[in-house]
Amino acid sequence: MTTQVAPAPIPTFDQGDTGRKLAIICSKGNLDMAYPGLVLANAALGEGVEVHLFFTFWGFDMITKKTMAHLKFTPLGNTATHMPQGLGGIPGMTAMATNMLRKQIASVGVPDVPDFLEQIKASGGHLWACRMSADMMHLGKEDLRDDVEAIINASEFIEMTAGAQLLFI
């Protein structure tokens, strides 16, 4: 008896050639809120998608040299920690919660924010800073990570991300 064995299929790679583009607006400077944008940017790059990250308002802390390695996490106002809200206000609680979250993130092999941005750049991602935020906070290009491509205004961002899928975080 002979059995017919079919040839193996070939996976469909390079779907990135469809010109898919993703723009992520990072507007938060809390440690926990920095990660969703970074994880998704990284995943999209790994799928061959063109990715632009635009940092605005508190999101500036993610790319400002002085603050990017020191983002914090607070249980205050975050009911998902399932702690009595009063505890969040105790001195030292933010530092403790930040430490714990950092350890949890590291334990799953996920890099800290500066390293993660470096990986995103190495994977071909683009980093942009918001003009209005820079002006408000009196920050210039020299205060930001060297791999931030430019400080651009809102209309430049809109122009640059024509046809892109957009995430606001």
Added chain:
Amino acid sequence: MALATIEGTQVHVDDEGFLTDYDEWSEDLAQVLAARIGIGLTEPHWKAIRFLREDFKQHGETATIRRITTVGGIPTKDLFTLFPKQPAKKMAYIAGLPKPRGCV
């Protein structure tokens, strides 16, 4: 998992064509798999593929780009040059391993 042939060799593959049996892989087969997705394997390619094979043997999971860079010592940028667009999946395919499970 279905039995299928890749240039005359019988192997087990999933619906997409990824090998599902670690031991059915060989370096010769890797050359064939790479060629099918348009990649000619050079020494730098092999360094990544061998790391993936070894790492999977030890940990039972396909290494992510992050892990290949931090543990395997191959810069992320190089991986995107060697295996364009979708490096993690392309490497897994050539190395006869499942797609990476981790997010980062």
